[in-house]
Amino acid sequence: MIPGVSMTHILILSGVLFTLGALGVLIRRNSIVMFMAIELMLNAANLAFVGFARSMEALSGQVFVFFVIAVAAAEVAVGLALIVSVYRSRSSIDIDKVSDLRG
Amino acid sequence: MTVEFAIFLGLSLVAVGAAIGMLVSRNAVYSVLFLVIVFLAIAVLFLLLSAAFIAMVQVAVYAGAIMILFLFVIMLLGPEYVESEPSHPWQFATALVLSFALIIQFLIVAIVLPGESGGDIGEVAQGFGSPASIGTLLFKEYLIPFEVASLLLLAAMVGAIVLTRGEHPR
Numbered sequence: 001m002i003p004g005v006s007m008t009h010i011l012i013l014s015g016v017l018f019t020l021g022a023l024g025v026l027i028r029r030n031s032i033v034m035f036m037a038i039e040l041m042l043n044a045a046n047l048a049f050v051g052f053a054r055s056m057e058a059l060s061g062q063v064f065v066f067f068v069i070a071v072a073a074a075e076v077a078v079g080l081a082l083i084v085s086v087y088r089s090r091s092s093i094d095i096d097k098v099s100d101l102r103g
Numbered sequence: 104m105t106v107e108f109a110i111f112l113g114l115s116l117v118a119v120g121a122a123i124g125m126l127v128s129r130n131a132v133y134s135v136l137f138l139v140i141v142f143l144a145i146a147v148l149f150l151l152l153s154a155a156f157i158a159m160v161q162v163a164v165y166a167g168a169i170m171i172l173f174l175f176v177i178m179l180l181g182p183e184y185v186e187s188e189p190s191h192p193w194q195f196a197t198a199l200v201l202s203f204a205l206i207i208q209f210l211i212v213a214i215v216l217p218g219e220s221g222g223d224i225g226e227v228a229q230g231f232g233s234p235a236s237i238g239t240l241l242f243k244e245y246l247i248p249f250e251v252a253s254l255l256l257l258a259a260m261v262g263a264i265v266l267t268r269g270e271h272p273r
Contacts, residue, residue: 002151002224004108007217010152013115015209017141019202020122026198028126029189032177033134039169040122040138043145046161053232054152055217055224059240062232065157066241069164070252074259076169080176081266087180096190 002054010051017044031083031093035076042072110151118144131177135170142166152224154232 017040024037046065053061087093104112118141125137142165149158189195230236241249 002107004105005111011213019206023202024126050154077259077263081263
């Protein structure tokens with residue numbers, strides 16, 4: 001029993017963290033920091049998952065968090081490799097400088 | 104105010120403050136360190152929500168391995184990098200307005216979704232979220248997704264090596 005902490009509190013914290021992550025993706029132009037903001041959004045979703053797993057007494061929610069973490073690890077490995085590869089060809093990781101496909 | 108709520112409130116403030124610090128710091132290394140603080144705070148929240156195994160995975164994989172990878176790449180590319188000016192002057196204001204709309208939506212969902220009970224969190228069985236219970240579920244009900252995840256990690260490993268090995272002599 002967690003006296004005083006309800007699902008509403010956990011969902012509010014999760015929403016605030018997710019919004020900060022989304023804001024980070026929108027306002028920063030350093031691609032590494034944008035990538036970190038995406039990780040923050042994933043973690044906010046994980047928090048909601050664990051909160052629901054606890055309040056509904058369903059362990060599957062925690063197993064899903066485990067899978068989300070595994071997918072995030074794979075995503076970080078490939079994403080950072082892409083950033084390194086972009087840096088090699090542009091000497092910059094600024095997202096505004098990688099706009100060749102713009103119409 | 105109960106002890107648990109005080110802990111929750113303190114961790115929330117730490118997590119939100121560190122997340123804001125991550126967004127505003129100009130040096131990418133500071134951003135990584137702020138993000139590690141966010142991840143550690145969330146790991147303690149997982150402990151509070153009786154998810155002991157997930158909390159340990161969070162510390163080891165997220166705060167440990169993934170952030171070291173970020174630091175490594177930042178060291179490789181140089182942290183003292185100045186961002187360009189925004190190409191659209193209205194970008195910052197638009198982002199703020201959109202985020203505000205998003206947070207309003209989240210607040211509505213957070214208040215409506217748990218229903219009349221207020222979403223109070225009750226008692227759970229002993230051993231809920233322990234490594235043994237997670238492992239049993241993982242290898243019985245979720246065996247196929249587990250194997251697919253291992254395949255995905257293998258593919259990501261090969262992909263990262265292929266993308267970063269650079270010019271190879273022919």
